[in-house]
Amino acid sequence: MLEGVHLTLMIGPAVPVPAPRVVMDALRSISVTSGKDRSGFQVTFAVGRDSPLLNVMLPAGYFDPITTRVLIIATVNGFPHVLMDGLVTQQELSPSNEPGQSTLSITGEDLSLAMDLVETVIPYPQVPLIARIRLILAKYAALGCIPAVIPTIIPVTEVATSGFETQTTTDRAYLKSLARRAGYVFYVEPGPAPGTSVAYFGPDIRVPIPQSALNIDMDAATNVESLSFSLDGLAKKLTVVTILDPVTGKVPIPIPIPNVNIFKPPLGLRPTAPARLEFNSDYAKLKPDKAAEKILGLLMNNAEAITASGSLDVVRYGRPLRSRALVGVRGAGLAYDGLYYVDTVTHKIKPGEYKQSFTLSRDGLISNTPKVVP
Missing domain, CATH: 3.55.50 (Phage tail protein beta-alpha-beta fold)
Structure with a gap:
């Protein structure tokens, strides 16, 4: 594909095997999205009227949904990164009157689909x-x-x-x-x-070792093509739950639940204050242990006020950016520099090109660390 980048595509039922040469020659693009909930992929091939993919492999069930497993590995600078291991859920054929424009696409999800x-x-x-x-x-x-x-x-x-x-x-x-x-x-x-x-x-614990920093507007050190930030003042809320005292079971006790996650430490010195207030009395009907479990669930499923989105070239960045991990940002100014959680990453691979789009999040302005990993 590129200098320092090698792509491995494996397809097959149950245990995938390396795709044959005819399949790799027809490969047009690969898109892999890794998020907080689940991951998905789409592989697109160029097919013609006499293409073996169209006349032999497709009728023989090579791309059949559910039974076909796909493994995508990107080796960057000698280190392999498993981008996807999943099952095909859908195939789509798009014939075209223009020569060389007909495509066959397979779409799927990670193994949690099974x-x-x-x-x-x-x-x-x-x-x-x-x-x-x-x-x-x-x-x-x-x-x-x-x-x-x-x-x-x-x-x-x-x-x-x-x-x-x-x-x-x-x-x-x-x-x-x-x-x-x-x-x-x-x-x-x-x-x-x-x-x-x-x-x-x-628990949603992000990898504590930060990845290499995303640099914007830093001349020769810039490794990000685009990066934008947004602060949502309505993202956070304060929830007040009501439980009954464990002795008599009749006296209501209001308990405010702050918008704080003990497993995701704050990354900003100026946390965004909650703008909404909600009351919940459903917890009063539960046993103390179940009420405590649900209250803890509220503490761990809080929202982040600051989000960022952007794109980068993997060759210039030096390695694929990983989701569910930390990454530093430099060059965005005092308010938005610092560490962020990587929520989603989309890999976009074409012959001669490997790019990523991503979304980041954190809870407040101004970094609480004096320096991020370059």
Whole structure:
């Protein structure tokens, strides 16, 4: 592709294998989006009237949805980065009257899609939360999914005689509901080794080691093509929940829940103050342990007031920017310089070109660190 950049595309049922030469010659573009919730991809090929992709591979089921697994690896400066390990969900053929303009596109999602295909009804009497999660994830070990499960901060004990929980949705929907209830996140991250993925259930902890800084308006040191910032004064809110005292069960006690996440430390010296105030009385009907679990979930699912979006050239930046990690920003001025959380990253790969678009976020103005990693 480019000097210092090598692309590996693997396609196949269950265990993907390197794509044949005819497929790589027809490759036009690859787009991979990695976000906080799930990841997706789209691969586009140029096809003609006599193309083997159109006349042989497509009828033979080479690009069939669900059964076809796609693995995309970008090797930058000798270091491999697994961008996607997922399943095809859709194929689209766009014939054209113009020579060389007909395309075949395959679209898909990460391996968490396999957890969202079958709805099940499974009772869990006296089964702890962590055991439930591990039982569910064990079914996907054949796909290379490695579970990384962190116990909840406030354990909730249920007595079978007073009722027990029953799963009535798909595995992915159920795991996400459990994570949301505990203030955690659940996602499947491809890599680090090709053919493996990490199924993470735990708090939204961003990688503490910052990536190389994004430089804007710094002459020869500039490595970002575009970067813009936005501060939303309505993004944050203060929630007041009402619980009943544990002794009499009748006296209402209001508890203000600040917009602070203990697992995402503040990155700005001037946090944006909450502009909205909400009241919630549903917690008064819950047991103390379940109410505490939901309150903790509110603390961990707060919003960020400052967002940024931009694009960069990977060759100039030196490595692919990763989502769910920290990155520094330089050259934007005193108010917006400093560390940010990388929320989403979209890889855009074409012959002779590798670019990324990204979104960042943090909670306030003015960096709380004197210097970021260059």
